[in-house]
Amino acid sequence: MIQKYGRTFAFGVAAGVTRAVYAGLRRRPRDERWERTNHAGRTVDLYAGPAVAAGTVLGAVPAGGRGAAVLAGVVAGACGAYDDHRGDHRRGFRAHLGALRDGEVTSGAVKLFGIGAAGLAAGALLKERPVDQVLAGVVIAGTAHLVNLVDVRPGRAVLAVLGLGAPGLLRGPLAAAPMGAAAAVAADDLGERTLLGDAxxxxxxxxxxxxxxxTNGRLGLAAHAAGLVAAAVYGDEVSRRVAGSPA
Incomplete structure (x- = not known):
């Protein structure tokens, strides 16, 4: 019963905060720094990004996400926001790591190491044994990358979160927070009025x-980590090919 209402409350807090922040940002005067051109050539705003980040983090608190989830969400959102506004549109880990070898710290490198470090720190808060802590860190950072990886067309990321989060709701309330935040902007994202952005x-x-x-033990963590690493490698290869293809 506690978990049932914990899920509902976390979902409601996340959705409510997201809608309130999003509506507040959209009432601001037009600011070209918060506008982007989407895949179809339409001008959309980036206001869903900070709204979703705020809703997800605050929704995680009543769901028992103090510490690990808050740390991971805040750092991931901040690194994503930095890339949204400072990114140079280089694609793939290889490009960013190559630039780092040449002494240039790109926004992609900031995301890679910032979110990776936050994932490991959050994993250390969740698990006791070092192996489990590292696996949890890979799962946290890898899932952050996966959701961003699929955010290439309207609604794909929010639908991915809703689909991936549903099984988690059966075992614990924490998944309700990102689901509530995603649901709050789903219509605007699908309607091509806004973008989640990296944040x-x-x-x-x-x-x-x-x-x-x-909600997973060592075997579950290892299986999820392996799948996420494979998805990251595949996504990096696809990004590299897209970047190298003629316009």
């Missing part, structure tokens, strides 16, 4: 990954 996608994924890590 929103990474925050959603980090807290969702924390929910997955919190």
């Amino acid at each position: 929103g996608a990474h925050a959603l994924g980090a807290v969702l990954g924390t929910a997955v890590a919190a």
Whole structure:
């Protein structure tokens, strides 16, 4: 019963905060720094990103996400926001790591190491044994990357979060927070009025990954980590090919 109402409350807090922040940001005067051109050539705003990040993190608190989920969500959202506004559109880990070898710290490198470190720190808060802590960190950072990876068309990231989070709801309330935040902006995202951006996608994924890590033992963590690493490698290869293809 406690878990049932914990899920409902976490979902409601996340959705309510997300809608309130999103509505507040949209009432601001037009600011081109918060506008982007989407895949279809339409001008959309980035306001869903900070709104979703705020809703996800605050929704995680009543769901028992103090510490690990809050840390992962805040850092992932902040690193994503930095990339949204400072990114140079280089694609793939290889490009960013190559630039780092040449002494250039790209926004992608900030995300890679920042979210990775936050994932490991959150994993250390969730698990006791070092092996489990590392696996949990991989799951948290990997899920943050996965949600951002699928955010290439309207609604894909929010639908991914809703689909991936549903099984987690059966085992614990924490997954309700990213689901509530995603649901709150789903119509606007699908309607091509806004974008999650890296801030929103990474925050959603980090807290969702924390929910997955919190409800799995070593075998489950290892299976999830292996799948996420494989998805990251495949996504990096696809990004590299897209970046190298002619316009």
